[in-house]
Amino acid sequence: MKTGIGVFIAAVAAIGLSWCGLVLGPQLQLGGEGITTVLNSTDEYPLQPTGAENLGQQVYRANGCAACHTEQVRQTGVTCELTLTSLGVYKAADFTAFARSLFVLPELAKYTNALADAINGWNGDMPKTILTTPDKTIVEEMANRLKAVGVKFDLRILATGPDISRGWGSRQSVAADYLYAQPVQLGNLRAGPDLANVGVRKPDMNWQLIHLYAPKAVDSSSTMPPFRYLFELRKIGSTPSPDALKLPSEFAPAQGYEVVPTTDAKNLAAYLASLKATVPLYEAPFTPVIAAKP
Amino acid sequence: MNPTVKTTFSVCTNEIDASCRVPLLALFGGAALWLVAGLALGIGAIMSFHKPDLFADCQFLTFGRSQAAANDLLLYGFCIPAALGVLLWIFSRLSQTPLALPIVPVVAANLWHLGVLIGTIAILTGNSTGHLWLEYPRPAAVLLFAAFLLTAVTAAATFGFRQQRDLFPAHWFLFAALLLFPWIYSTANLFLVSNQVPRGVVQAIIGWWFGNNLIFVWLALAGVGMAFYFLPKIAGKPLGNSGYAITGFLTLLFFGTWAGIPQGAPVPAWMPTLSSVMTALTLVPLIAIALVLWQTIVRNGFKCGGGPFCFIKFGMLCFIASTILYISLACPRYSRVLEFTWFGTAQTQLQLLGFFAMILFGAIYEILPRIMEAPLPFPKAAKAQFWITGLGILLFVVPLAVGGLEQGMKVRDAAVPFADASAVALKFLRVSTTGQLLILLGSLPLVLNLFVMTIRWKVALLKTLISAIKAPLPEAEVKA
Incomplete structure (x- = not known):
C-alpha cells in the first residue's frame, strides 16, 4: 500500500470479484430463465400479463407504491399433513386400535403422542388430520401402511411461516414469479401489507378502485393515503358514467357529482388484481387446496 | 501531517487552498441547498403517515x-458532491500541490447539480426508474456519471503531480472510492436503465448489489477516508496503527462489496447465504477501523469543544453503530423479524445522516475558513449545529429502530392483525419526525455560513474589479 498501483490493484480485484459474483453470476444463472411449467402439470407459468396490467405496473412504479408495499412472500419451512377421508370398511374404533398398534414402530416414536392425541376420543368425523410433521418420509411411511389396509386419505404439503399464516400467499415467492415484471419491484418496507397475492385476496376491480380512492371506505384501520389524484370528480352529465365509483355515503361526492377513475387508476387496479402466484412450482412445492378438496 | 512540515510549506498551503476555492464553493454551495431541500422534502413525505389525506390530490408529493x-x-444532492469537494482538497493538500485543472471540477459541479435537478423533477413527476437508489432516469444518470468522471480526472491529476510520494491511509480509502463509484453506477445503469434490461429477478439482484456498494461501501470508503485525514490532523497527533488501517481497508473492500442481498429474497439460496456470510465478516474491518479510531481519538484525549473534530468523531461513532445494525439485518435469525420494517430505514438514515453527513459538516467547517482565508461568520451557529443535528439524529433514528423491531415482532406473529403492527410503527414515527425537524433546523447554520462567506467573497471580488476599472491608468500607459 506504499504505492498507488497497489491500492489500484486491490480495489479492482475486490470490486471485480464481487461484480463477477453478484452481477455476472446471477445473470448467467437466471438471465436466460424462461417460462416454466406448474408442478405435476403441463400448464405454463407465469402467464403473459395483459396490456392494461403492464400499463398498471408503470403506474405502480411512477407512484412509488413499492415504498410501502412488498411483492414477495417469505416461507420458513414446509409441513406434511395426513388427513383421513374415508375408512372404507372399518369403524373409527377399528382404526384407533390399528393406529395404536403402529406406536411400536421405532420411526414413529417421536410422533406417538401427537397421534394418540389425534385419535383419542375420535368419533369418526371426516376429514380428520392425524399427522402433521415437516418430515416427509414419516408421512410416506404412514401413508403406505394406511394404503395397505384400504384406508383413504389425503397427503398434503403445506408451506409454513408468518407470511403464509397471514394469508399473503400459499408458498414463498421464487425467481420464476417475476419473469414478466418490468421493473421488478420487490419492495423493502411493509408499511402496508404484502401484495404478491393481492389479486387472490381482492380480485374485485371495484374494491381495488374504491380502496385507491378512499382506503378508509373499505378498511377503517387502513393507514394508506388516498390516491384521489388518480380519479376525476366531475358533474354528472346527461347520463351518469357507468364507471363511476359506488362509494359509501360518507365518502361519496356532493349531490350531482360523480367520481370516475382515470385510465391510470383502472390500469393500476387491473395490475393489482392480476398479482397472484398460486401455483406450485418445482422449487416451491405445495398441494393446492382446490385440488385436494374438489 | 507533522507541524514542522506544515510551517515549511505554509506559503504553498495558501496557494493550494486558493486553488481549491472556486471548485469547492461550486460543489459545496449546491450540495448545501440540496441538503436543505432533501430534508424538507423528507419531512413532507413522512407527513403522509401523520395525515394521510394531506397530499391525496397532489400527485407530486405522494x-x-x-x-x-x-x-x-x-x-x-448532498453526500456525494460535498464528499467530492472534500476529497479534492484532501488530495491537493496531501500531494502538496495546487489543484490540477481547477476549471474541470467547476464544470463537473454544475453538471452534477443539473443532473440532480433533472432527476428530482423526474421522480416527482412519476418518471423514476423504480429501482431503489437508482431512481434517476437516464438523462440525469448520464450527467452524474460524466460529472463524477471529470472530478475523478482532476483528483487523479492532482495525485499524479504530488510532491510527497508517500501514500497515507486516507489516500487508499478515497482512491478506492473514486474507482468504485463509476464502476457500480455504470453497471447498474447499463443493466437496469438501458433498452435491454435483464429479465426478472436479476434486476433486483443487481439493484441490491448497487445499493449496498453505494450506501454501505462507498460511503464507508469516503467517510472513513475523510475521518482518517481530519482526525489526526486536527488533533495534531499521528493516526493509529497503520497495520489496522490496511486490514480495515482491504477487508472492507473484499467482504463489504458482497453484502446487501436480503435474507428473504426470492432468489437461489446461495446468494443470500453468501451475502450473509460476507456481511458478518465485515465485523473485521469494523473492528480494525474502530481500533484505529480508539488509538487516534481516545488515547490522545483531545478535547474538541464543538468544533469540526466533534462532528467527525460523532460521525465515526454513528458509522460503528450503523454497521452493527447492518450486520444484524443480514443475520438470518434477526432478519426474519427486522426485514421489511422501519428498522432498515433507521439503518440507512443513520448511515447517510449520522455517519456521512456529520463527517461532511465537520470537514466543510474545517476547510471553509482555509479556502476563503477568512474565519467563519457564525462560529456559534456552527457549534449549535453540532448539538441540534446530533440530537436530531438520535431522535430520528432510535425511535425508528425500536419501532421497527416492535413492528417486526408483531408482523411475525400471525395472530396479531396487520393493522396493529402498522399502528405501532406510527407511534414511533411521531417522535422520529421531531428528529427530522431538528436535523433540518441544524442544517441551516451550514447554509448560512457557506453563503454569507461566498457572498462576502463575491462582493470583495466585485469591489476589486470596480476599483480596477475606476483606477486611473498608470502614466506610462497614458503616454503610450
Missing part, C-alpha cells in the same frame, strides 16, 4: 415519490 426524491437528494 409518499412514494417524495420519499424517493428526498433520499436521493440527500445521497446524490
